[in-house]
Amino acid sequence: MARNSTARRLDETAPAAPGKRLEFGGGEPPAPPVRPNRPIGSNAWLATLMFLGAEAMFFAGLIGAFIVFRVGSAIWPPPFQPRLPVGITGVNTVILVFSAVTMHAALRSVRAGATARVSRMLAVTAVLGGVFLLIQGYEWAQLIHFGLTVSSSVYGGLFYTLIGFHALHVAGALIWLALVFIQAKSGRFSKQQHTGLRICVMYWTFVVALWPILYGLVYLY
């Protein structure tokens, strides 16, 4: 792949641009210096950032819809619908947030060159993520049992859509994490080379950071 950025190839250094000034309609600034364009970060990092931007807009859409219904309803949650388990989900929130801590610990370890610790930390993160999903699954089973379904009310529909899409993201992040774990085990990451781990950490952080927002909105608000 043409990954190693073009920009680094041909390098004709020139004196810095003298007093660059931006003119409307004035064309380009005088004395064009030929400088290589330094990439602002690795391609993979930038692409992940873009991807997270898109993901954020997706959830913004769903959250917007939630707020429309929330603000538009006098009584919320609607009568005759089971209450959400605020307490146990609160515990679950702590678990998930803690997984972000261990995930970042893995990143710090790789930067410090402690490769053994990296896979340990990844394993802990994966377990925490798994526990989060299991508790969620248990909760869902209970709620369905008590009569909260997608079709029982808009409340139910919103709950399962928002929380469900988040759970899907956690599941996806877990699969990604598993792959990164295997790579870490086989010694793919080093102090200098760990982009694969880094973008996985970015994604995990996004998924975790999203959760308190959803918890606050769906369970508490």
Add this chain to the structure above:
Amino acid sequence: MSQTVAAGATHAVHGHHEELGFWRTYIFSMDHKMIGRQFLFLGLFMLIIGGLLAMMVRWQLAWPETPVPGLSAIPEPYMYEGIIPPQTYNALFTMHATIMIFFVVMPIMVGCYGNFLIPLMIGTRDMAFPLLNMLSFWVGAVAGVIMLSSFFVVGGPAAAGWTGYATLSAKAAYTGVGMGQNLWIISLLVLGISSLMGSINYITTIVNMRAPGMTYFRMPLTVWSLFVTAILLLLALPVLTAALAMLLFDRTLGTSFFLPEGGGQPLLWQHMFWFFGHPEVYILVLPAMGVTSDLLSTFSRKPIFGYHAMAFSMIAIAFLSWIVWGHHMFISGMNPLLGTAFMMTTMVIAVPSAIKVFNWLGTLWGGNIRLTSPMLFALGFVSNFLIGGLSGIFMASTPVDIFIHDTYYIVAHFHYVVAGIIFALFAAVYYWFPKMFGRMMSEPLGKIHFALTYLFFNLTFFPMHFLGVGGHMRRIYNPTQYEFLQPLQDWNVFITISALLLGLSQVPFLINFIWSLFGGKKAERNPWQANTLEWSAPTPPPHGNFEVQPTVYRGPYEYSSPEVKEDWLPQDKPLAKGAAVRGH
């Protein structure tokens, strides 16, 4: 690999990489240029389908409930011996619009030209993620297949308009369309994935992989426009995805987000759809504006007028496009105060568009204008955008919109802008065909194509303003059912005849395109004497694009520069030291 190229032997291009087989060269190619060509063929194929659907729509409007010639074989209940029933009519314009917007203009302007031009114009070897790029095409193609397959399912394709307003779209009972509407949703969801991959690739490539010396403000405006478009796509489409997912759940899982009987809100769909939908229309038009800017400058042999203003106005349009969506909902029963706010923002967004139009004029002023076929089409785009943009002002004014909303005035407006983009699309095809396929297209045929298309385009869409002023509703199956529309029926006939001729006017293009692919005159490297980097690559560019990594010394529009005696000065042409300072 990069070393070999930088080493600079023209030979290297042939020698240094293994020959790929047929499948990896033509089908599962990861080369941005082949992917670009694939998007072009996909888009042109869909253009024919979308256009033929429009012809059926027009037939029904001019001669309601008479058999369409040649279609008697289509079985009931879709057609009755060639007669279009109302249900099918709704499906026709729904699919016409969906195909034209999502499978013609987006694949060609964004998919094809984004892919083909970005790496070439910024002077790099390929996209940042070639594999992702290949996937983006194939996922898009799957979306297209899903969309087309909906013509063959029971109940027919989606028939709720391209805007898919809930509640009509949210329950099969309301339209009688079951699977077709689901496939419509699924296809657009899948297409969302495709364009997500594409836009991530474009942004990363533009930000990280520009050639040495290619600063942001030396990028051709085409690249600027694709950059801004990619950002809009990246952030707008996920919102549509969220809305489509909710709609699909309403249809299949029994939720009721948009169905009031279950506590849902029909207007929520409109808000979500247009929050995406308005940026979408600029996603469609921005690349057309970028291409037009490049072509006007090249063929006027003159620098673009106000380069920075052109780039900043695109950025301004992109920003503003997020806060105008409510102008589609003035009559929806939304709070009138919101209507006022949206009217204000809508008026404001016309200002950056005004800057663009006047700067295009400024570019023509004092030029040495070559009226080649790509130039003619670019001018055609400007002229159509002007009319379509100005008619937008009428509907931006809330009181006037009360009357013209959902009439043919709107249909006239958006065909002038959206179908006007087809002019920029043709301009781009004529202009970059030599680079893409290594051969020239026929100029005389191109000019005939332009003259006919321009004439019949205006004869088709301008009279729609008259219909709109007369109150002629859009999306109606049979205008002769209304007494107050009867005096206007002659216009419908006139429009349909023009539309059919507009369709036939595309035949010279098809002939020209196919003939030139195989028998056109071999193109030289820089047939239009243009400045941008793609023209300093071999024709057609090999895998890896450039023989030598280009270095950029100046902006893309240095035509008729006093520093050289030719009237063009390529971006990568070094001049003697000191001479690079422009006297001014």
Add this chain to the structure above:
Amino acid sequence: MLRWLPEDVSTYGHEIDSLFYLIYYITAATFILVTVLMVVFLVMYRERPGRRAIYSHGNTTLEIIWTIIPAAILIVLSFMSVNTWAKLKSEVPPSDFAIQVTAKQFNWDVFYPGPDGKLGTQDDIRFDNDVHVPVNKVVHIHLTASDVIHSFFIPNLRFKQDAVPGRTVTGWFEATKPGRYELPCAELCGFGHSGMKGWLHVHNAEDYAKWAAENLASKQQ
């Protein structure tokens, strides 16, 4: 072009029409200006051998001018529109004459108050697709729909309002000329959208009284 406008028979139609005319003149002037310049440039500066284009990157003064003038025009237009819009939407005149219209696939159900003189009660009197109103009276219409979105459109009154299921929107008009006016549905509502139409009958005072006596009073007993 504007001679195709349907005859205006409402009190506020002329305000909409005059805005329409105003924008028409502005845009027509802009269109002519730009088109003429374009054609002139294309002819004047057509390619001639040996001629060189003017080497100019723009002109800041010019660009500022052609940014400010359209901006000013558009701002003025906005304020003119806001006034009319507020008059139509926010400053609804009081009225003692109200009817309820419920749109459904593919009919207009028109309700008049029954013996209790109130709308929205069991005894409302229903008509299919025919609205009868007296001339020179402010009429309030409570619009809603029972299945999909429809749009209540009376071209001659310059009146259009979507009828949205699940909510009621009130619109108003005052007809100034007796007659029979077509009432199409302007929002796609299914296969019967085309042809979903009714009639607005505007009567003068006596005729309306007669009609009411025959159709409302008789049922009110």
